Amino acid sequence: MSAIWTAVLLASVGCYLLKLAGLSVPTSVLERPVVARVAGLLPVALLAALVGVQAVGDGSGLVIDARAAGLGVAVVLLLVRAPFLVVVAGAAAAAAVLRVLV
Amino acid sequence: MSGPAAPGDRRAVVRDSLGVGLATGAYGVSFGAVSVASGLSVAQTCALSLLMFTGASQFALVGVLASGGSAASAGATALLLGTRNALYGLRLAPLLGWRGLRRVGAAHLLIDESTAMSVGRTTRADARTGFLVTGLAVFVLWNLFTLLGAVGGAVLEDPRDLGLDAAVGAAFLALLWPRLDDALHRLVAVAAAGVALGLVPLAPAGVPVLAAAGVALLAGLLRPRSGATP
Numbered sequence: 001m002s003a004i005w006t007a008v009l010l011a012s013v014g015c016y017l018l019k020l021a022g023l024s025v026p027t028s029v030l031e032r033p034v035v036a037r038v039a040g041l042l043p044v045a046l047l048a049a050l051v052g053v054q055a056v057g058d059g060s061g062l063v064i065d066a067r068a069a070g071l072g073v074a075v076v077l078l079l080v081r082a083p084f085l086v087v088v089a090g091a092a093a094a095a096a097v098l099r100v101l102v
Numbered sequence: 103m104s105g106p107a108a109p110g111d112r113r114a115v116v117r118d119s120l121g122v123g124l125a126t127g128a129y130g131v132s133f134g135a136v137s138v139a140s141g142l143s144v145a146q147t148c149a150l151s152l153l154m155f156t157g158a159s160q161f162a163l164v165g166v167l168a169s170g171g172s173a174a175s176a177g178a179t180a181l182l183l184g185t186r187n188a189l190y191g192l193r194l195a196p197l198l199g200w201r202g203l204r205r206v207g208a209a210h211l212l213i214d215e216s217t218a219m220s221v222g223r224t225t226r227a228d229a230r231t232g233f234l235v236t237g238l239a240v241f242v243l244w245n246l247f248t249l250l251g252a253v254g255g256a257v258l259e260d261p262r263d264l265g266l267d268a269a270v271g272a273a274f275l276a277l278l279w280p281r282l283d284d285a286l287h288r289l290v291a292v293a294a295a296g297v298a299l300g301l302v303p304l305a306p307a308g309v310p311v312l313a314a315a316g317v318a319l320l321a322g323l324l325r326p327r328s329g330a331t332p
Contacts, residue, residue, distance in 0.1 A: 007173035007180075008146050011163060012153035014177075015184035019156075020209040022191020023200070038322030039189050041290050042315060043158065046183050047278035048291035049298035049314030050165050054271035057169055057302050057310075070268025071275060078279045083125065088132045091272030095265030 066102075070095035115228050119219050119235035126157075126215050127243020133160055134251020136270050139261030140168035144252040151248035155241060156213050158277050159183045162311075165270050171308020179311050190217040197221065197229045211237025286325060293317045 055071040056062045070091035077087045130151060137147040142164055150160045159180035166176035191212055197220065200208050216237035223229040255261060282288050294314035301310035 003173035004142060004146060004167065007163065007167075007177035008142075008149050009153070011159070011177035011180040011184075012150065014181045015154050015156055015159055015187070016210060018181070018184045018188045019191055019212040020206065022188035023195045023198075023205050023209050023212065025192070034322060036189065037325070038319055039185050041287070041318035041322050043183055043186050044278065044281050044287045044290050045294035045314050045318035045321075046162065046179060046311060047158065047274050047281070048294040049311040050162060050179075050274040051271050051278060052295035052299045053169055053302065053311055054165055054267075054274060056299065057307075059170060059307070060303050062299060062302055066265065067268040067271060070265055071271050074272035074275050078276060084129045084273075084276050085132060087276045088129070088269045088272045092265035092269040095268030096263060097265075099262070099265070 066095035066098040069098050112228070112231055115219075115223070115231045116235050119232050120239050122215050122219055122236050123239020123243060126240045128247055129157075130244040130247030131251035131254075132269060132273060133157065133164075133244075134248040134253075135255035135261070136161070136168075136251075136266055136273065137164045137248075138252045138255040139258070139266040140164040140270070142167070144249075144256055147252040148245070148249055151245045154180065154184075155210060155244070156184055156187060157244075158214075161270070161273050161277070165274065166308045166311060168267070168270060169307050171311070172306070175306075175308025175312055179308070182312070182315050187212050190214075190221075193217070193221060194229075194233070197223070197226065198233060199226055200230075208233070208237075211241060213237065213240065215240055286321065290317055290321050293321075 051071070055068050056064060058065075073094040074087050074091040077090045082090070133151065134147055137150065137160070138144060142150075147164075150163065154160050154163070162183050163176045163180040166179050167173070171179075191209070194212070194217060198208065211233065216233045219236040220229045220233035223232055255266065258264060258266075261267065278291065282291060294317040297317055298310040298314040301313055305313065
């Protein structure tokens with residue numbers, strides 16, 4: 001089995017077990033304030049890191065290209081409260097148009 | 103979405119839940135397209151939506167792979183993002199009150215949206231209705247739209263022509279955006295992005311994003327009185 005399939009299946013099982021654990025373990029186990037705080041901040045840190053790497057990461061370097069322009073358009077769309085699909089499609093369209101023009 | 107339904111107004115709960123399910127499910131099309139653009143097969147893409155069924159983790163797994171990260175770091179990032187579902191479960195368990203097989207089944211539907219449509223209800227019946235209708239509606243539509251997006255994306259010669267690589271970053275930003283509602287979260291976001299970008303030239307792909315999790319750990323340990331909520 002390929003490495004990608006292994007990651008897909010193992011991470012899927014892991015994500016399910018995390019869901020089940022939340023519904024099953026006694027509240028006291030995971031509700032310690034530090035654990036709750038770190039778990040609340042984890043998505044913020046990971047998503048922000050993913051935004052950065054996806055927008056300007058390029059192998060082992062950083063590069064400003066059409067993706068960064070797409071992200072700029074996404075920021076504008078989020079500021080005007082556009083729905084998720086519009087934000088994603090708008091960023092893609094901006095990058096695509098830029099690539100045609102430049 | 104209309105305002106919160108009055109307790110016992112089951113039809114209003116169902117209507118609101120279906121609305122959220124439709125809106126969320128539809129963006130499965132962007133996941134499907136982005137996933138095959140990142141190099142996963144249509145089958146792998148659909149397996150993620152069927153089995154992992156938690157959007158941010160799915161986007162993270164394909165995003166890390168797209169940036170050249172190893173399968174192991176992609177899976178680890180997806181898992182770390184999945185930890186928030188455990189917290190949702192802790193909050194919902196007493197409200198939903200399911201045991202045994204029902205709990206085993208319900209766990210699969212435990213995501214951002216089903217939690218949001220359940221956690222504010224004042225009665226158990228309303229909480230269960232909001233959870234189940236939202237969870238099932240998102241599940242069915244998310245998987246349908248994933249398949250659509252994946253098949254559509256697979257026929258593209260170069261996904262970059264449609265800017266699909268730029269769509270990934272925008273998707274992460276849109277998922278992050280509602281969480282930037284307090285100062286600590288904004289600080290953590292900026293620091294985490296800085297750490298990740300600083301590590302890009304130094305560490306193998308995939309590692310910078312994982313390392314950024316350290317920022318959350320540090321901030322959580324150092325700021326015992328902050329009002330961060332999951």
